[in-house]
Amino acid sequence: MEANDKKQNQDKVLNEVANSDYKYGFVTNVDSDTIPKGLNEDVIRLISQKKNEPQWLLDYRLDAYHKFMNMPQPDWAHLEIPPIDLQNIVYYSAPKTKPDKESLDEVDPELLDTFNKLGIPLEEQKALSGVAVDAVFDSVSVKTTFQDTLEEKGIIFCSFSEAVQNHPELVRQHLGSVVPPDDNYFAALNSAVFSDGSFCYIPKGVKSPVELSTYFRINAANTGQFERTLIVAEDDSYVSYLEGCTAPQRDENQLHAAIVEIVANKGAEVKYSTVQNWYPGNKEGKGGIYNFVTKRGLAKGANSKISWTQVETGSSITWKYPSCILMGDNSIGEFYSVAVTNNYQQADTGSKMIHIGKNTKSTIISKGISAGYSQNSYRGLVKMTGKAENGRNFSQCDSLLLGDKCGAHTWPYINTFNESSIVEHEATTSKISDDQLFYCQQRGLDEEQSINLIVNGYAKEVLNKLPMEFAVEAQKLLSISLEGSVG
Amino acid sequence: MNKEVTTQHKVDAQFVERFYQNEQQILNGDPEYIATMRRDAIKSFEKAGIPRHPMESWRNTDLDPALDLNYTHELKRDKQKINIHDIFQCQVHNFETYLVSQLNGYYAFTDSAIRELDNGVIIGSLREAFHKYPDIVKAHFGKYAKTDSHGLVPLNTAFIQDGLFIYVPENVHVDIPIQMVNLTKSTEKLMMFPRNLVVMGESSKMTLVHCDDSIEQKESFTNAVSEIFMAKNSELDYYKLQNKDDKAVMVNSTYFHQKDNSNLSTNTISLNGGILRNDIDVTLNGQNCHADILGLYLMDRKQHVDNQVYVDHAQPNSYSNELFKGIIDDEAKAVFNGHIMVRKDSQQTNAFQSNQNIQLTEKARVIAKPFLEIYADDVKCSHGATIGQLDTEAMFYLRSRGICEHNARMLMMYAFAAQVVNLIKIDALKDRIDNMVVKRLKGELSICDQCVLHCKDDREISFDIDLSNI
Numbered sequence: 001m002e003a004n005d006k007k008q009n010q011d012k013v014l015n016e017v018a019n020s021d022y023k024y025g026f027v028t029n030v031d032s033d034t035i036p037k038g039l040n041e042d043v044i045r046l047i048s049q050k051k052n053e054p055q056w057l058l059d060y061r062l063d064a065y066h067k068f069m070n071m072p073q074p075d076w077a078h079l080e081i082p083p084i085d086l087q088n089i090v091y092y093s094a095p096k097t098k099p100d101k102e103s104l105d106e107v108d109p110e111l112l113d114t115f116n117k118l119g120i121p122l123e124e125q126k127a128l129s130g131v132a133v134d135a136v137f138d139s140v141s142v143k144t145t146f147q148d149t150l151e152e153k154g155i156i157f158c159s160f161s162e163a164v165q166n167h168p169e170l171v172r173q174h175l176g177s178v179v180p181p182d183d184n185y186f187a188a189l190n191s192a193v194f195s196d197g198s199f200c201y202i203p204k205g206v207k208s209p210v211e212l213s214t215y216f217r218i219n220a221a222n223t224g225q226f227e228r229t230l231i232v233a234e235d236d237s238y239v240s241y242l243e244g245c246t247a248p249q250r251d252e253n254q255l256h257a258a259i260v261e262i263v264a265n266k267g268a269e270v271k272y273s274t275v276q277n278w279y280p281g282n283k284e285g286k287g288g289i290y291n292f293v294t295k296r297g298l299a300k301g302a303n304s305k306i307s308w309t310q311v312e313t314g315s316s317i318t319w320k321y322p323s324c325i326l327m328g329d330n331s332i333g334e335f336y337s338v339a340v341t342n343n344y345q346q347a348d349t350g351s352k353m354i355h356i357g358k359n360t361k362s363t364i365i366s367k368g369i370s371a372g373y374s375q376n377s378y379r380g381l382v383k384m385t386g387k388a389e390n391g392r393n394f395s396q397c398d399s400l401l402l403g404d405k406c407g408a409h410t411w412p413y414i415n416t417f418n419e420s421s422i423v424e425h426e427a428t429t430s431k432i433s434d435d436q437l438f439y440c441q442q443r444g445l446d447e448e449q450s451i452n453l454i455v456n457g458y459a460k461e462v463l464n465k466l467p468m469e470f471a472v473e474a475q476k477l478l479s480i481s482l483e484g485s486v487g
Numbered sequence: 488m489n490k491e492v493t494t495q496h497k498v499d500a501q502f503v504e505r506f507y508q509n510e511q512q513i514l515n516g517d518p519e520y521i522a523t524m525r526r527d528a529i530k531s532f533e534k535a536g537i538p539r540h541p542m543e544s545w546r547n548t549d550l551d552p553a554l555d556l557n558y559t560h561e562l563k564r565d566k567q568k569i570n571i572h573d574i575f576q577c578q579v580h581n582f583e584t585y586l587v588s589q590l591n592g593y594y595a596f597t598d599s600a601i602r603e604l605d606n607g608v609i610i611g612s613l614r615e616a617f618h619k620y621p622d623i624v625k626a627h628f629g630k631y632a633k634t635d636s637h638g639l640v641p642l643n644t645a646f647i648q649d650g651l652f653i654y655v656p657e658n659v660h661v662d663i664p665i666q667m668v669n670l671t672k673s674t675e676k677l678m679m680f681p682r683n684l685v686v687m688g689e690s691s692k693m694t695l696v697h698c699d700d701s702i703e704q705k706e707s708f709t710n711a712v713s714e715i716f717m718a719k720n721s722e723l724d725y726y727k728l729q730n731k732d733d734k735a736v737m738v739n740s741t742y743f744h745q746k747d748n749s750n751l752s753t754n755t756i757s758l759n760g761g762i763l764r765n766d767i768d769v770t771l772n773g774q775n776c777h778a779d780i781l782g783l784y785l786m787d788r789k790q791h792v793d794n795q796v797y798v799d800h801a802q803p804n805s806y807s808n809e810l811f812k813g814i815i816d817d818e819a820k821a822v823f824n825g826h827i828m829v830r831k832d833s834q835q836t837n838a839f840q841s842n843q844n845i846q847l848t849e850k851a852r853v854i855a856k857p858f859l860e861i862y863a864d865d866v867k868c869s870h871g872a873t874i875g876q877l878d879t880e881a882m883f884y885l886r887s888r889g890i891c892e893h894n895a896r897m898l899m900m901y902a903f904a905a906q907v908v909n910l911i912k913i914d915a916l917k918d919r920i921d922n923m924v925v926k927r928l929k930g931e932l933s934i935c936d937q938c939v940l941h942c943k944d945d946r947e948i949s950f951d952i953d954l955s956n957i
Contacts, residue, residue: 401864
């Protein structure tokens with residue numbers, strides 16, 4: 001009897017997993033304020049005007065736009081990018097809101113419902129988990145929780161637009177200081193049309209008591225999302241920052257080009273974790289998000305530390321290289337990544353570590369998993385400049401192949417210009433060994449469960465770096481993403 | 488910016504112009520099928536041009552400054568007998584070889600330009616082979632060198648001066664190694680286009696030693712292409728020794744094409760040279776192939792070495808292993824780019840790649856790019872790259888045993904290099920190269936010391952401490 005129940009329960013769980021292709025693929029019916037499609041100077045002026053921006057920011061946008069117009073789309077990545085029609089994209093879409101929201105009750109209930117579905121109930125998070133959330137819906141930041149607690153400590157955590165209004169001097173000082181507008185094609189596009197994002201400032205000596213979190217969601221059709229995150233950590237401060245993303249299922253591709261900038265001053269530590277789960281497209285490779293992200297941290301002061309952790313399971317195309325510029329002496333850069341691709345997904349992701357200061361250290365651990373017809377590449381650069389005495393890097397990039405139609409590639413670049421640095425790189429590519437599978441299966445797990453177990457074990461080194469709530473979500477995501485990939 | 492572009496194009500255009508203006512001289516009686524290939528090649532070159540910076544694999548080697556010099560390009564040389572022994576003597580002890588040589592890009596011979604040995608092996612000038620053995624040439628020539636990778640290969644095809652042709656028939660084991668010595672000796676700045684073709688029949692076996700040497704310090708530009716075909720069950724040991732002068736610029740593109748069960752072992756040892764670029768391209772187009780691709784480079788002063796290794800696993804069940812080690816001193820620059828490609832359905836592939844560098848000075852530069860591109864799942868592939876210094880703990884250990892710093896350094900560098908040198912299968916050659924490495928590390932080896940094959944120096948070279956017991 002009991003065994004029967006258990007069996008039924010198991011079946012239920014299995015069914016749930018089997019049917020949950022992409023559980024975030026719903027569309028929320030909220031009225032939105034959407035500007036016409038197309039990219040031109042007027043659109044940029046309109047965005048700037050809607051956000052009531054100061055002149056210097058408009059100039060910054062226009063400057064970026066002009067630079068963007070002279071840049072070709074990069075083609076060096078191991079990706080097949082279908083032509084992107086920039087004129088067929090809506091660059092600004094905001095949920096229509098009633099003015100002057102004072103509390104969560106006033107937020108559009110539909111919106112709240114969306115965030116509940118996403119598993120980030122603002123209310124609950126506020127009360128229980130102690131995570132301050134800034135949610136970005138389509139293009140604008142919807143609600144930031146936990147303001148009061150943070151304010152006490154002097155931490156500024158708000159939407160980018162608010163920051164522009166309330167802390168213009170801070171934004172002006174740091175905007176573009178790590179990722180200049182002409183850094184690359186997609187960064188230039190973002191700098192011209194970015195709509196909103198999060199801004200975070202940790203004052204000197206403050207250790208953020210809660211983890212800060214942003215949730216990004218693309219909802220409206222034909223919109224691109226161009227958000228911008230700027231984190232400034234003053235001397236001896238600490239912050240852990242989480243980012244999550246989802247989008248509805250749509251047949252056409254949507255563009256996402258974001259920028260994340262981090263400035264870590266003397267002795268500061270910033271930990272940035274991402275669980276990227278944009279809609280990956282269907283089993284035939286139709287639809288899905290094009291995810292072109294520029295993430296860079298500047299370890300500016302001595303003894304500062306920047307740590308990137310990412311779990312990449314979504315997007316039909318991922319182009320993303322979170323990097324660290326280790327400028328301060330003794331600064332540390334870390335990059336931990338799990339990238340999963342299935343069906344027709346393509347990912348070209350990795351990290352750059354630029355060592356400038358003395359005794360700087362960096363670690364890169366990258367785990368790629370490819371299944372179905374997908375292509376998964378690691379691309380990274382470790383550069384020891386002449387001044388980076390005693391620089392140290394260790395990189396490990398492993399790839400796991402599930403199925404014989406997919407590809408796993410590794411493109412590491414190592415440049416050293418001084419005699420006291422030590423750089424090590426190693427990588428392996430293999431499939432799950434039959435021995436491991438046999439072992440799990442003879443212990444009573446079926447093939448799919450066994451693979452899940454092995455994959456989770458393989459990615460453990462990275463998952464361990466994630467904050468707890470995220471780690472659980474990431475583990476689930478891994479199993480869902482690989483769903484159906486077993487021969 | 489614009490100015491740069493025009494000068495670059497100028498060099499390219501000059502080559503094309505030179506070809507059309509001197510076509511008859513260049514062809515110099517070549518059979519029609521070769522003439523056609525040359526004409527096609529210059530057209531391919533016109534499209535591709537000299538490979539330059541934005542090309543991924545040419546980012547770190549810039550040929551333009553070298554190409555700007557005013558070279559003497561010897562378009563044709565009438566058949567003439569050269570007694571190569573007048574120029575150099577080979578005195579490597581216990582190393583009996585069949586010696587062939589090329590002087591300034593042309594095949595050197597005393598009596599006949601090409602000859603067929605008793606066992607059916609054909610060795611000689613490629614230009615002669617075009618006429619005498621068209622069937623073999625047609626079946627293989629130009630079939631393996633990739634014209635789409637960069638413009639230097641079609642440029643070579645268009646301007647081929649001469650080169651070595653070797654044919655080993657089925658089941659023949661060539662019992663003594665064949666040595667090819669390419670010498671540059673001229674008072675003028677020379678530009679050379681040697682081309683080699685090696686065809687190995689089924690179940691044949693051969694050892695080939697390929698040496699590139701300079702006799703004087705003089706600017707030169709060599710654009711060499713070699714094609715090597717290995718039929719089923721064949722076995723080839725291929726050693727390439729490069730000991731050029733600091734003013735020499737040499738691009739060496741070598742294409743290996745392997746069939747079922749063939750076994751290749753190649754070892755590229757770069758001791759000196761101004762700019763050395765080695766493109767080693769191995770296609771494993773058969774099952775159960777085995778390829779060991781080894782390399783050692785010891786660079787100092789302002790020397791530049793760029794090793795590009797591409798291993799293409801086009802069929803299942805093969806094995807490849809790359810090991811490249813280098814010591815980089817002074818302001819030298821070393822580039823390594825390994826690329827393993829495992830094609831779809833090339834299951835059961837084992838491919839390994841390792842690149843290790845010791846960087847001795849602040850101004851030395853090391854760039855390593857170990858790439859994997861894999862489209863099959865049942866494979867074992869790995870790569871590793873390290874850049875570092877001599878191990879301080881090992882240094883401490885040696886010094887605490889009373890060995891001075893200089894000797895301890897020598898000992899450790901020697902041991903580092905020995906991992907590659909020890910894999911040389913011919914003892915006499917191994918000892919000789921071992922000695923050269925020691926001399927090189929001591930900074931005593933220069934081109935006038937003469938290389939393995941024409942060494943007049945009988946002195947035993949010994950370390951300050953006795954290394955024979957290690």
